[in-house]
Amino acid sequence: MAVDHDILIAGGALNGSALALALAGVGLRVCVVDPVPAKVQGATGFDGRGYALAVTSQRLLAALRVWGTVAEHAQPLLEIKVSDGRAGEGPSPFVLEFDHAEIEEGPMGYMIEDRYLRRALADALADDPRITVLAGDTVVSQDIGPASVTAGLGSGGTLTARLLVGCDGRRSPTGQRAAIKRFVHDYGQTALVCAIAHERDHGGVAHQFFMPPGPLAILPLPGRQSSIVWTETHAEAARINALPDADYLDVLRPRFGDFLGEIALAGARFTYPLNLTLAMAFHAERVALVGDAAHGMHPIAGQGLNAGLKDVATLAEVLALAHRRGEDIGRADVLARYDQWRRFDVMTLVAATNGVNALFSNDNSMLRLGRDLGLGLVNALPGLRRGFIREAAGLTGDLPRLLQGRAI
Ligand SMILES: Cc1cc2nc3c(=O)[nH]c(=O)nc-3n(C[C@H](O)[C@H](O)[C@H](O)COP(=O)(O)OP(=O)(O)OC[C@H]3O[C@@H](n4cnc5c(N)ncnc54)[C@H](O)[C@@H]3O)c2cc1C
Incomplete structure (x- = not known):
């Protein structure tokens, strides 16, 4: 049976x-x-959101010829400093420092604002004659047949493909329609997100301060600006977010400290309620889930998009090989290869982010002593420290070719 497309991406x-x-x-x-x-996909406004991209994600974007257009807006991540702290007290003396100079691959990653990445990807899609983009439409139904999937569109009409991929975010309507069960956990935390301008140079250093209500990440952007992801309980975040800009900054300052000099808001403020959503399977017959549709995680380690791009590289490699061998790319046994390749890695990442969040987001003095000693210990052991640096750079595990910067 002739299909409209090989793959339909929702x-x-x-x-x-x-x-x-x-x-x-x-x-x-x-x-x-x-x-x-x-x-809107190609919008240009400064919306204050940024991502810490692992070096392997940057390689994927380079292999897709997108990195060239965003590179000038990217800030290399040269060092990451992790410490325990309380508002007004500054960081504890036990600081864990990860320096890119300890690995051969160069910077551990890059900070890039959402607006540049989104626009570069939207432009690349528009320029590629092999890709059809139906912007302003929605996939509202899917009917799985023996050799194809028929998707209903919100605008009316249908499309057929061999495979439907749900890249449709944490609630994934595609996953729901495929009856894929989902584990959902509310962390009881909301992330306050903004960009700030500061007086002093950040030197490419990212900071993660672990505060009792949740972590505060200060992530360097080009120039004297940084992206802030600041986690509080839902109620406290709602209270802080309702404050006018000047009062908002007054709450941020004692948490932030004065190591970058005076600070000011540099754009809009956002809030994201934080939950874990984990699909129990990343595939079904003629359906695959990718990115937040498969796993929406805590931003504590800045790994959500990196994990999604790892899905992208893995699924593309599995499908490319199946296509070359003449296999039906929508069959469950082909898609199971993708699921198996990704599942252990995703589960490990989810367990690690949950563990770190639970261990650090509290004010228990025994736990505080234990984690401070832990930070000091990891810092004192170069082998272990290098392991963490390679992990942060995305360089560990069974990497698909695109993450190695190689063609499929
Ligand atoms: C505060 C915060 C900070 C973060 N920081 C980092 C970081 O530093 N590094 C990092 O790697 N990650 C980070 N992340 C995670 C990252 O933002 C997400 O993992 C990533 O943006 C998910 O992208 P996605 O394309 O999978 O899904 P989404 O961005 O959720 O996109 C889903 C898309 O599906 C579309 N859609 C929905 N329903 C339908 C339908 N029925 N039909 C068709 N289309 C549909 C939507 O319009 C949307 O465009 C952070 C997240 C948060 C909340």
């Missing part, structure tokens, strides 16, 4: 767009459907 945000480029690159016909209109 959701054209960061992961859906990257997947479309990767699949088109191996000769598959791809269609991307997203309710967000094209002009």
Whole structure:
């Protein structure tokens, strides 16, 4: 049976767009459907959101020819400093320092604002004749047949493909329609997100302060600006977010400290309620889930998008090989290879982020002593420290080719 496309992607945000480029690159016909209109996908405004991209994610974007357009806006991550602290007291003396000079690969990663990455991906999709983009539309139904999936669109009409990939975020309507069960856990925390301008140079150093209500990450952006991801309980975050800018900064200052001099807001403020959503399977017959649709995690380690781009590289590699061998790319046994490749890595990451959040987001004095000693111990052991640096850079595990910067 003739199908309209080889692959239909529901959701054209960061992961859906990257997947479309990767699949088109191996000769598959791809269609991307997203309710967000094209002009918004390529928006230019400074919205204060940024991502810490691991070096392997940067390699993937380079292999997809997207990095060239965003590189000038990226800030290399040269050092990460982790410490325990309380508002007004500054960080504890037990600081864990990860320096990129301890590994051969260069910077551990790059900070990039959402607006540059989103626009570069939207432009690359628009420029690729092998990709059809239906912006402003929605996938509302899916009917699985023996050789194809038929998707209903919100605008009316249907599309057929061999495979439907849900890149449709934490609630993943695609996953729900495929009856894939999901584990959901509310962390009881909300992230306050903004960008700030500061008086002194950050030197490419990222800071993670562990405060009793949750972590405060200060992530360097180009120039004298940093992206802030600041976690509080839901109620406290709602209270702080309702404050005018000047009062908001007054609450942030004692948590932040004065090591970067005077600070000011540099753009809009956002809040994200934090929960874990983990799909019990990353595939079903003619359906695969990628990115937050498969696993939405705590931003404590800044790994959500990195994990999604690892899905992208893995699924693209599995499908490319199956396509070359003449296999049906929508069959569950083909998609199970993707699921098996990703599941252990995702489970390990979720367990690690949950563990770190539980261990650090409290004010128990015994735990505080234990974790301070732990930070001091890891810092004193170069082998262990290098292991953490390679982990942060995304360089561990069984890496798919695109994350190694190689063509599929
Ligand atoms: C505060 C915070 C800080 C973070 N910091 C980092 C970081 O430093 N580093 C990092 O790696 N990650 C970070 N992350 C995680 C990262 O933001 C996410 O993992 C990533 O943006 C998820 O992208 P996605 O494309 O999978 O999903 P989403 O961005 O959720 O996109 C889903 C898309 O699907 C579309 N859609 C929904 N329903 C349908 C439908 N029925 N049909 C078609 N389309 C549909 C939506 O319109 C949307 O465009 C952070 C997250 C938060 C909350």
